[in-house]
Amino acid sequence: MTLPAGVERHDFGGETSLATQGQPVYGERTDGDWRRWDPHRSKLGAMLEQGMETGLEGDETVLYLGAAAGTTVSHVADFAGPTYAVEFAPRPVRELLDAAESRQNLFPLLKDARKPESYAHVVEPVDVVVQDVATRGQARVAALNKRFLTDDGRLLAAIKARSEDVTADPADVFDNVREELSAEYELLETARLDPYHEDHLGIVARPRED
Amino acid sequence: MSNGWFAGLDPDDDAAAVEQIEAGRADTPEDWPQQAVEAGFADDEAAYYDRLHEVTMAATSAAVAEQEGADDQQLVHAVRAMADCERTANELAERVAEWGGSRYGDSGSGVEYARSLADRDDEDEGDTALRTLAEQTAGLADEADSLRAYIERTAPAVAPNLSMLAGPVLAARLISLAGGLEALAKKPSGTVQVLGAEDALFAHLKGNAPSPKHGVIFTHEYVRGTRREDRGSAARALAGKLSIAARIDHYSGDRRPDLQAELDERIERIQARAEEGDE
Ligand SMILES: C[S@@+](CC[C@H](N)C(=O)[O-])C[C@H]1O[C@@H](n2cnc3c(N)ncnc32)[C@H](O)[C@@H]1O
Numbered sequence: 001m002t003l004p005a006g007v008e009r010h011d012f013g014g015e016t017s018l019a020t021q022g023q024p025v026y027g028e029r030t031d032g033d034w035r036r037w038d039p040h041r042s043k044l045g046a047m048l049e050q051g052m053e054t055g056l057e058g059d060e061t062v063l064y065l066g067a068a069a070g071t072t073v074s075h076v077a078d079f080a081g082p083t084y085a086v087e088f089a090p091r092p093v094r095e096l097l098d099a100a101e102s103r104q105n106l107f108p109l110l111k112d113a114r115k116p117e118s119y120a121h122v123v124e125p126v127d128v129v130v131q132d133v134a135t136r137g138q139a140r141v142a143a144l145n146k147r148f149l150t151d152d153g154r155l156l157a158a159i160k161a162r163s164e165d166v167t168a169d170p171a172d173v174f175d176n177v178r179e180e181l182s183a184e185y186e187l188l189e190t191a192r193l194d195p196y197h198e199d200h201l202g203i204v205a206r207p208r209e210d
Numbered sequence: 211m212s213n214g215w216f217a218g219l220d221p222d223d224d225a226a227a228v229e230q231i232e233a234g235r236a237d238t239p240e241d242w243p244q245q246a247v248e249a250g251f252a253d254d255e256a257a258y259y260d261r262l263h264e265v266t267m268a269a270t271s272a273a274v275a276e277q278e279g280a281d282d283q284q285l286v287h288a289v290r291a292m293a294d295c296e297r298t299a300n301e302l303a304e305r306v307a308e309w310g311g312s313r314y315g316d317s318g319s320g321v322e323y324a325r326s327l328a329d330r331d332d333e334d335e336g337d338t339a340l341r342t343l344a345e346q347t348a349g350l351a352d353e354a355d356s357l358r359a360y361i362e363r364t365a366p367a368v369a370p371n372l373s374m375l376a377g378p379v380l381a382a383r384l385i386s387l388a389g390g391l392e393a394l395a396k397k398p399s400g401t402v403q404v405l406g407a408e409d410a411l412f413a414h415l416k417g418n419a420p421s422p423k424h425g426v427i428f429t430h431e432y433v434r435g436t437r438r439e440d441r442g443s444a445a446r447a448l449a450g451k452l453s454i455a456a457r458i459d460h461y462s463g464d465r466r467p468d469l470q471a472e473l474d475e476r477i478e479r480i481q482a483r484a485e486e487g488d489e
Contacts, residue, residue: 082243082259090277097271105259107266109231110273121215121236122266124243148239166298167305 003048005058006079010034018045020078023102025095026071035075039196042072043132043158046196047204052189054204055154056080061126063148065113065141066133068092070099070106076130077106084123088112113141116148125150131157136164139180142205146184149207155185161199170199177201184208212236216251221261224268231269281368282391288361289382295354302347309340321351370465371455375448375473376430383426384452395453395460402456403427403449427452432477437484447476 003009003018010019012029018037029036039045047054059081067073067085069092077083083106087093093110100106111119113133126148133141138159149155159177161170178187185205193200215230243255252258277283299321306324311317313336318326327344330337358379365378369391373381387405388394394402404411406426413419424433424445436444451473458466 090274093270093274097267097274100263100267104263107262108270109266110270110277117235117237120239121213121234122231122242122262123239124241125239167301 004054004056004060004079007037007048007056007058007075008034010036012036018048020075022074022078023099025074025099026069035078037075042075043193043197043200043202044072044130044156045075046193046200047156047158047191047202049196050191050193050202052191052202052204054156056128056156060128061124062128062130063123063126063145065129065131065145066135067096067108068132069095070108072130072132073106074099074103077103080128081105082124083107084109084119084126086111086113086119114144116144120147123148125153127153129153129155129157131155134158134160134163138163139177142181143184146207151207151209153207154188155203155205155207157181157203157205158193158197159201159203160197161201170201174201178203181205212238212240214240214242214245215265216242216246216249219251221251224265227261227265228269228272231265232273281364282385285361285365285368285382286386286390288357288364289379289386292354292357292361295350295357299347299350299354302343302350306340306344306347309343313337313340321348324348324351369456369459371459371469372452374467374470375451375455376427380426380429384456387426391456391460395456397453399446399450399453402453403445424449432473436477436481440480440483443480444477447480448473451476 007018007020009016010031012031018039019034020037021033022035024030024035026041028038037045039049058079062076062080062083064073064076064083064085067087070085073083073085085096085100085106086109087096088111090110093108096108100108107122109119109122114137127150129145129149131138131142131145138157142155142157159174161168161173164173164177178190181187181203184207186208187203187205189204191202193202213236215227215234219226219230243258246252246258247254252261303319303321303324306327307319310323310327324344324347327341328348330341332338332341361382362378365382366373369381369385372384376384384402384405385391385394388397404422404425407422407424410419410422414421423442427433427445427448430448432448433441433445451469455469
């Protein structure tokens with residue numbers, strides 16, 4: 001697996017870690033311009049760390065769903081092109097605004113990812129949809145947002161089992177999500193994100209033609 | 211074809227741009243940067259993205275400020291969280307009861323039984339596993355109780371008249387079902403009457419069932435405590451007053467104690483039909 005351009009393994013005082021170049025956002029370690037991308041704090045970071053074939057090369061146009069305070073999407077904006085960040089909770093968005101201040105290519109949107117019509121007048125068709133919404137109905141969110149992906153685009157999703165059903169076995173939840181997702185997407189690779197994120201499944205998928 | 215956020219905008223009008231980002235809609239995305247350049251909104255794509263950064267920052271920070279002030283939304287979260295905790299606690303309590311029955315042969319049930327197991331002394335690893343699950347179950351039930359207390363404290367501040375007539379928890383449920391106090395205030399009272407009975411309403415519309423007479427307002431003693439034949443009237447009367455209360459809470463915030471007296475009187479008259487009938 002190759003890392004996207006703009007993401008490197010960098011040495012932080014004896015510890016090697018994924019890193020991007022940009023203003024720090026969440027108290028991560030830095031070395032000059034380089035900022036550590038902590039896979040324990042970021043599901044996309046964990047997917048890259050696990051060697052999943054994300055297809056990311058750098059400079060993509062990205063729609064990011066569930067941006068929260070901007071931990072991961074700030075790294076994405078460091079190596080990608082125009083990056084649209086959707087988050088529906090006002091509190092974390094305050095910090096997302098701080099992260100976007102120094103990133104001209106990061107566009108924060110206080111919108112509900114289950115209502116794509118409320119941001120399709122702003123977001124253009126994208127190469128990549130990153131999804132980390134940790135809410136019930138994660139497969140449905142992915143299906144609803146398929147309209148944003150170009151034909152050869154990629155969905156990079158992190159599915160949290162406990163968000164679908166606290167009591168069920170995660171393996172069963174993941175089976176259901178995979179099945180539901182397959183209606184709209186061709187799944188290219190799936191992998192558990194342990195030990196970085198317990199009971200999370202990373203998914204790389206491509207939209208099926210309608 | 212749908213319109214981008216910039217359609218028809220004066221490129222320098224910040225307020226209009228913010229409004230469009232917040233309230234505009236489109237079914238499908240299009241190549242907005244290119245369209246904006248073609249329409250003369252921006253000189254080139256780089257200029258378009260600069261402008262987009264400016265207006266999304268402004269629109270999003272305005273939207274955050276607006277929503278954080280809206281305490282009815284905090285109430286909505288709290289009442290939904292309370293329902294989640296209750297449901298999950300009950301589900302886990304069933305599991306605990308089943309497991310406890312198999313180990314100790316006693317046949318308790320519910321959260322109370324889980325609480326009793328939480329205090330047991332362990333003799334082996336199986337006891338420990340079951341006891342910690344029972345503790346978590348009781349913990350979730352406690353969490354539901356403390357959310358209820360939070361709702362009881364805050365609902366009267368958000369919607370004083372509605373909370374007075376419905377009680378704070380039912381008031382919060384109605385606000386949650388409508389999606390906010392403003393949305394509730396805009397609903398006709400016939401809709402308020404059946405909020406929470408959407409399933410029954412759809413079945414009715416499909417022709418499979420009678421029309422529901424009440425939704426979540428059934429939990430109100432004025433509906434539940436009225437005999438079956440008169441419940442529809444009681445629900446209608448209650449929903450009518452609740453709608454008025456929600457409107458006053460949203461549009462003026464005045465306190466109107468007379469609403470309570472009016473409601474009491476209506477219900478008294480409806481419930482009196484039972485006695486008349488008996489004679
Ligand atoms: C696990 S957090 C995301 C963390 C973030 N991706 C990161 O790595 O920095 C999940 C976020 O998704 C948001 N979310 C959940 N449902 C959403 C929805 N329907 N629309 C937009 N955001 C949503 C939550 O508010 C929360 O901030």
